[in-house]
Amino acid sequence: MNFNWHIVIEHLPALLKGVPLTVQLTILPCAVGLLGGFVLAMMRQSTIKAIRFMAWVYVYFFRGSPLLVQLFLIYYGLSQFTWVQNLPIWEPILKQAYWCAMIAFALNTSAYVSEIIRGAMGAVPKGELEAADALGMNFMQKLVRIRLPRAFAMMIPAYSNEIIFMLKGSALASTISLMDITGTARTIAARTYTHMELLTTAGILYLLLSWLLMGGFRLLENRYNRHKLAPNAGI
Amino acid sequence: MIDLQGYGGVLAQGTLMTLKLFVVSVLIGLILGVIGALFRLSKNRALSYLATAYVNLVRGIPEIVVILLVYYSGSALVRALLSIFGYTKYIEMSPFWVGAGALAIMFGAYASEVFRMAISELPKGQTEAAAAIGMGRGRTFFRVVLPQVWLLALPALGNLMLVLLKDTALVSVIGLKDIMFFAGRAGQTTQQPFTFYFVALLIYLLLTAVVMVLIDRGEYFANPAKRYQARIAKERR
Numbered sequence: 355m356n357f358n359w360h361i362v363i364e365h366l367p368a369l370l371k372g373v374p375l376t377v378q379l380t381i382l383p384c385a386v387g388l389l390g391g392f393v394l395a396m397m398r399q400s401t402i403k404a405i406r407f408m409a410w411v412y413v414y415f416f417r418g419s420p421l422l423v424q425l426f427l428i429y430y431g432l433s434q435f436t437w438v439q440n441l442p443i444w445e446p447i448l449k450q451a452y453w454c455a456m457i458a459f460a461l462n463t464s465a466y467v468s469e470i471i472r473g474a475m476g477a478v479p480k481g482e483l484e485a486a487d488a489l490g491m492n493f494m495q496k497l498v499r500i501r502l503p504r505a506f507a508m509m510i511p512a513y514s515n516e517i518i519f520m521l522k523g524s525a526l527a528s529t530i531s532l533m534d535i536t537g538t539a540r541t542i543a544a545r546t547y548t549h550m551e552l553l554t555t556a557g558i559l560y561l562l563l564s565w566l567l568m569g570g571f572r573l574l575e576n577r578y579n580r581h582k583l584a585p586n587a588g589i
Numbered sequence: 590m591i592d593l594q595g596y597g598g599v600l601a602q603g604t605l606m607t608l609k610l611f612v613v614s615v616l617i618g619l620i621l622g623v624i625g626a627l628f629r630l631s632k633n634r635a636l637s638y639l640a641t642a643y644v645n646l647v648r649g650i651p652e653i654v655v656i657l658l659v660y661y662s663g664s665a666l667v668r669a670l671l672s673i674f675g676y677t678k679y680i681e682m683s684p685f686w687v688g689a690g691a692l693a694i695m696f697g698a699y700a701s702e703v704f705r706m707a708i709s710e711l712p713k714g715q716t717e718a719a720a721a722i723g724m725g726r727g728r729t730f731f732r733v734v735l736p737q738v739w740l741l742a743l744p745a746l747g748n749l750m751l752v753l754l755k756d757t758a759l760v761s762v763i764g765l766k767d768i769m770f771f772a773g774r775a776g777q778t779t780q781q782p783f784t785f786y787f788v789a790l791l792i793y794l795l796l797t798a799v800v801m802v803l804i805d806r807g808e809y810f811a812n813p814a815k816r817y818q819a820r821i822a823k824e825r826r
Contacts, residue, residue: 431783
């Protein structure tokens with residue numbers, strides 16, 4: 355077995371060009387997912403049964419099926435309907451692989467993030483909420499000042515995991531012809547018959563990206579949970 | 590209802606393939622997971638590093654890249670490994686084993702973390718007691734550690750199995766004839782991709798639900814205390 359280093363060096367710049375797309379396909383859906391997840395988490399806690407049920411169905415639907423199916427359903431599936439093709443957003447958005455991937459990833463990660471947010475909100479100590487009640491805070495004040503900040507600090511580890519999953523999931527975009535890291539690697543490999551070399555390089559790029567993300571989140575976690583660190587640390 | 594236009598049969602065939610892949614890769618993955626956890630906890634530094642590297646690599650590399658990598662270079666790697674032992678005949682791995690192997694490698698990495706956590710959660714007195722009554726290390730592991738670890742690990746393993754079930758959809762990329770493959774085919778020929786991908790999605794949802802129920806049952810049967818409790822409750826009634 356021989357590993358062709360020249361191929362790696364020759365095509366590394368091309369692979370690096372795929373990095374921005376991979377990062378976009380990770381960060382944007384995650385940002386939308388944070389919002390969508392929050393909305394879903396609130397729906398899951400609603401006092402109205404129908405709303406709770408709708409959110410449950412959404413979460414089960416997107417968590418219970420592969421991301422690849424969801425992606426194909428949106429990218430290949432939507433063209434089946436002529437009324438979708440007549441929509442004004444068909445040409446600029448729904449026909450574009452880029453936006454289809456974004457939509458699929460955002461919908462998918464919203465479901466996962468909603469569970470993370472729900473879990474974190476449930477883990478906020480009851481005493482703190484009672485203290486807020488005692489101070490006469492209303493629902494919104496309690497949410498904005500107590501529950502969300504506390505939940506945010508608690509969910510960082512789980513959320514950073516979800517972002518890593520999104521980073522890995524973004525590689526699926528290569529199946530709908532997008533030229534992210536994986537897409538570029540596969541295209542060049544198909545032309546030069548050097549799958550092993552290019553896929554290994556792509557894998558290393560993903561590893562580096564995930565380490566970068568994890569490092570960033572570790573810093574964020576330390577900042578938001580600084581009350582838990584050793585007293586006087588960093589002062 | 591949804592008109593499958595005669596593609597119901599192949600979809601069922603694809604479902605069977607997905608299930609076969611799932612079962613095979615869970616079995617291989619569990620073995621890899623136990624070995625990985627033992628390596629990780631081993632006093633041998635090299636083994637421990639090896640296991641850590643394995644887990645970290647799988648964690649950071651996209652599933653589809655792992656599958657493609659195993660698909661394109663798996664047989665070359667196996668051939669290279671076997672040639673060390675003097676076996677130089679040509680080997681070709683079938684796509685099924687490539688897919689199952691790649692899925693097992695990924696499942697095994699996450700499972701090894703679960704097993705490691707479960708093993709370290711086990712009270713030390715258990716292994717000490719086993720040593721006290723003269724059990725050897727192997728016997729202690731199989732009779733005392735593993736049955737209890739199994740119980741501690743099951744909930745987390747269940748989650749991993751659900752992840753694996755969804756990851757099986759990726760093998761359609763290397764041409765395995767699973768649900769996704771046939772759904773794509775049917776969608777193309779009938780010009781109704783949405784219908785067939787939606788059916789595929791529903792099949793996955795159904796499979797997820799079935800696996801969830803099975804895991805729940807498994808947790809019950811792996812827990813003698815719970816079973817005993819249920820029996821007592823039944824007898825009292």
